[in-house]
Amino acid sequence: MDLFEIKVEITPASVDETDNLLLELGIEGWSLLEDVIEKRAWVVGIFQSGDEARAQWDALRPQLGGAPIGEAGLRALGNSDWRDSYKAHFKAWKFGRLHWVPVWERDKFTLPRGEEVIWLDPGMAFGTGNHETTRLCVERLVELPFNRDARVIDAGCGSGILALSAAKLGYENVRGFDNDPDAVRVSIENAELNDMAGRVDFFTGDLVTGLAGHKAEIVMANILANVLIEFAKELTDSVAPGGVLILSGILASENEQVRDAYAKIVPQWKIEHRTMGEWSDVLLRAP
Incomplete structure (x- = not known):
């Protein structure tokens, strides 16, 4: 067709x-x-x-x-x-021990021992993960001390790349949700593309229903600054003691506003941030 x-x-x-x-x-x-x-x-x-x-x-x-x-x-x-x-536009890239490789390179790609790969379909839904907002989240995830028992939540999972990356790294309890049922469907399809069907619990929900009753040691939200600010209480409440909250989708010019909003809600948490091009992230560490 x-x-x-x-x-x-x-x-x-x-x-x-x-x-x-x-x-x-x-x-x-x-x-x-x-x-x-x-x-x-x-x-x-x-x-x-x-x-x-x-x-x-x-x-x-x-x-x-x-x-x-x-x-x-x-x-x-x-x-x-x-x-x-x-x-011509989508190339393989890596960070730490995790590779993101276009699916057309599957037959010729050699995965180094001890490392993992996410196969990327060049379709409209999955993309390459090369956007700064995604890379900021992924790099934070890879840099965290690994504990396979740590619970992971990808809030607003989109095409599922962050949740699937967490599962590839070895996290065994990973959930991802989005308020768009089509995004959830695409996430499940991308899990199947990577022979990971059932490894991540993808479901439909918003930042209230998707987080209700759940806590995790790692919570990721790659959304938009105004949404992150509006739902700061729900997102921080979902972080288990000693856990981290990774926020992305934030323009560099909006970063201070996001940090100020969260500092008012959880003043005792440690807050870090980084910038990549026009975009930035915020990392919060719960005591």
Whole structure:
């Protein structure tokens, strides 16, 4: 079955703003491509039909303001062509003993002894984990002292990459939830892609129902700053004594605001933060 690609060039100056918008909207099917050498960038959508592609563009276009500088181009794209078009942008990467490798490199990839791999489908839902917000979370997770009995919660799991990474590292009690049933479905599919069906308890829930009655030594939430602030009480209440709360999805310019909000709720907790590009994280350690 052919897929349909709709692609429009945007101004280089609007890349960060457009990236933030796509992240905030959470609309499945859209991505941002950037050529830093040529200083050009494009918004690209891949959909099941030409009509759907045009309808999705009509909905997105007004929110982009003056970013587009060209007309949207539509073309039929076979599955193999679609996957091949992503290969130039999605590369394997690693941190510590965990590798994230595109599934098309599965046959030629050699995993070093004692290390683990997450296979990444270049599809619209899983991506590569290369976005700074994901990498900040993953790096924090890898750096933590390992205890296989530690409970892990991925709040707002999206495509499941953080929860599955935790399971690959050897954590045996991992839960992931999202308020979007499609995200939960995709997370389960990605677990199957990695021969990890049933290793993570994925379910539908929000930051109230998903956390209610549960505590964990490691809680991760890669969402958005305003949501993290709004649900700070629920997130901190879900951290077991001596546990950590890893927050991401925070623009660097919003980091102080997030830290201040949490310091008011849990003033006795230790708070750290890091920046990666335009993005940042906050790590809280419970006493």
